[in-house]
Amino acid sequence: QVQLVESGGGLVQAGGSLRLSCAASGRTFSSYDMGWFRQAPGKEREFVAAVTRSGGITSYADSVKGRFTISRDNAKNMVYLQMNLLKPEDTAAYYCAASLKVWLPRAPSDYTYWGQGTQVTVSS
Numbered sequence: 001q002v003q004l005v006e007s008g009g010g011l012v013q014a015g016g017s018l019r020l021s022c023a024a025s026g027r028t029f030s031s032y033d034m035g036w037f038r039q040a041p042g043k044e045r046e047f048v049a050a051v052t053r054s055g056g057i058t059s060y061a062d063s064v065k066g067r068f069t070i071s072r073d074n075a076k077n078m079v080y081l082q083m084n085l086l087k088p089e090d091t092a093a094y095y096c097a098a099s100l101k102v103w104l105p106r107a108p109s110d111y112t113y114w115g116q117g118t119q120v121t122v123s124s
Contacts, residue, residue: 022096
C-alpha cells in the first residue's frame with residue numbers, strides 16, 4: 001500500500017512557475033508508475049503527466065508539453081511536477097497517483113492510490 005501527500009500548490013500570476021511535490025510512504029514506491037492529474041471545478045479529472053518506475057521515461061498531456069516536467073527520486077520516495085509558463089487554464093486541484101500498470105497509463109481508473117490534492121490558482 002502507498003500513501004501520497006501533495007504539497008507546493010498556491011496562487012501565482014500567469015507566466016510564473018510552481019513546483020509540486022508528492023511524498024510517498026511505503027517500501028514499494030519504485031514498483032509504481034507515478035502520475036499527476038488535475039481537476040477544475042465542474043470538469044472531469046484529466047491526465048497531466050506520468051513517469052515510469054525508474055524515472056527514465058515520461059509522458060505528458062498535449063496541453064502541458066514543453067511547460068511541465070515530471071520527475072521522481074526513488075531514494076527519497078518523492079515525485080515532482082515542475083510547472084513553468086503557467087496559464088489561467090492550468091488552475092485546478094492537482095493530484096498525485098500511483099499505478100501498478102505499466103507503460104505510463106493515462107486513465108484515472110488505471111491508478112490505485114491517490115493523494116488528497118493541492119490547489120493551483122493562476123491569475124491573469
